[in-house]
Amino acid sequence: MCGGSIGASTVPPGAGSEAEDLNEQPRRGENVRREVTRVTADGPRHFILHVIPIHLDASNAAGYAIYTDVTDRREREETLRRQNERLDEFASIVSHDLRNPLSVAEGYVDLARETGEVSQLDKAADALSRMDELVADLLSPARGGPSVGETEPGPVAEVARPAGGM
Numbered sequence: 001m002c003g004g005s006i007g008a009s010t011v012p013p014g015a016g017s018e019a020e021d022l023n024e025q026p027r028r029g030e031n032v033r034r035e036v037t038r039v040t041a042d043g044p045r046h047f048i049l050h051v052i053p054i055h056l057d058a059s060n061a062a063g064y065a066i067y068t069d070v071t072d073r074r075e076r077e078e079t080l081r082r083q084n085e086r087l088d089e090f091a092s093i094v095s096h097d098l099r100n101p102l103s104v105a106e107g108y109v110d111l112a113r114e115t116g117e118v119s120q121l122d123k124a125a126d127a128l129s130r131m132d133e134l135v136a137d138l139l140s141p142a143r144g145g146p147s148v149g150e151t152e153p154g155p156v157a158e159v160a161r162p163a164g165g166m
Contacts, residue, residue: 026053026063035070045071097134101127 018036025032032051037044048070053063108124111117 022049022051026051029053038067045069046074047071094134094138098131101130101134105131 022032031053032049034049036047036049038047039045046069047067050066050068051063052066105124105127108120108127112120112124
């Protein structure tokens with residue numbers, strides 16, 4: 001859009017301070033590039049607003065204002081951010097669950113070395129088998145097995161009784 005006040009033509013009515021702010025940089029001959037939210041017929045949307053001044057001699061600089069809708073990109077970024085948070089939490093749990101049997105196996109191997117008792121290696125092998133089971137359980141959803149959906153907190157007693165067969 002060209003001509004008139006940049007702020008008045010790019011900011012919704014009632015947002016006076018934003019219009020003043022958007023006029024200040026173009027008045028100095030500077031381009032403006034910022035992310036803004038605007039209410040559209042489809043609801044609130046996120047845009048990159050790029051203002052390019054062309055007339056600098058008025059109290060309200062005239063110029064071009066270009067809106068680029070970035071709502072879909074922002075929503076994808078937010079989805080990825082949430083997925084990354086869940087992945088970080090998952091990785092933390094997995095590393096903890098795998099470290100315990102690994103430590104047990106290492107302890108029994110060290111004990112077998114110190115004492116020469118080969119029977120200690122059977123206990124180490126049991127711990128390594130447990131790790132193998134954990135890895136298989138973790139890979140199952142990734143290989144098309146049942147998927148874990150959203151989780152929510154709940155009372156342990158209600159879940160433990162049916163699981164224990166009581």
